[in-house]
Amino acid sequence: MAPTAPRAELTRAESLIREVPDYPSAGILFRDITPLLADGRAFRETVDALIAPFRGAFDVVAGLEARGFLLASAAAYASGAGLMPIRKAGKLPRPAAHVEYALEYGDAEVEAHADFPRGSRVLLIDDVLATGGTLVAAHTLLGELGYAAAGTAVLFEIAGLGGREAVGDPTLHTVFRS
Numbered sequence: 001m002a003p004t005a006p007r008a009e010l011t012r013a014e015s016l017i018r019e020v021p022d023y024p025s026a027g028i029l030f031r032d033i034t035p036l037l038a039d040g041r042a043f044r045e046t047v048d049a050l051i052a053p054f055r056g057a058f059d060v061v062a063g064l065e066a067r068g069f070l071l072a073s074a075a076a077y078a079s080g081a082g083l084m085p086i087r088k089a090g091k092l093p094r095p096a097a098h099v100e101y102a103l104e105y106g107d108a109e110v111e112a113h114a115d116f117p118r119g120s121r122v123l124l125i126d127d128v129l130a131t132g133g134t135l136v137a138a139h140t141l142l143g144e145l146g147y148a149a150a151g152t153a154v155l156f157e158i159a160g161l162g163g164r165e166a167v168g169d170p171t172l173h174t175v176f177r178s
């Protein structure tokens, strides 16, 4: 696995995150990571930085639909771990667990298959932490499936919305924060 990039490289990657006011609704400052993903070097360095604290401590990477998939699949590939997609309700043919939750701009439901042995160590990855509703739901889902939380890694943490406190995971690692 690649070594973690120098801070200057990560600062450049962070500068690529675009702020979009009033999307998807009035009053929301949307953090758009697509320009960062469009830059191959920044994409690779941020994925490496996401998983660096958890090296050797997980068997599976779980990603939240949809933007979390982009990071989690790259992280799973880079680390040789399996990939667990946590999908919005109604997208999986044989969901084994289902959780409803609220996020910064709406409500949602997530589901997952039980394709890994109970006790598997799962690293949870998402792009943005806002209120924490999504990650709390994902942790509940992992618990219902009998998996062990190996850690939580997020690309961008929005401060001031209580997300870190809601998630309450001492391992929570965020590469960038507002």
Ligand SMILES: O=P(O)(O)OC[C@H]1O[C@H](OP(=O)(O)OP(=O)(O)O)[C@H](O)[C@@H]1O
Residues within 6 Å of the ligand: 064, 065, 066, 067, 068, 102, 103, 104, 105, 108, 126, 127, 128, 129, 130, 131, 132, 133, 134, 135, 163
């Ligand atoms: O901390 P929270 O308030 O829960 O918000 C964070 C979540 O919101 C976004 O997902 P969204 O459901 O908008 O899905 P998307 O990736 O399909 O855009 C983002 O990708 C996180 O998963």
Ligand SMILES: Nc1ncnc2[nH]cnc12
Residues within 6 Å of the ligand: 028, 029, 030, 031, 032, 103, 104, 105, 128, 129, 130, 131, 158
């Ligand atoms: N402000 C925000 N920007 C991007 N994704 C989000 N998910 C929840 N709040 C968000």
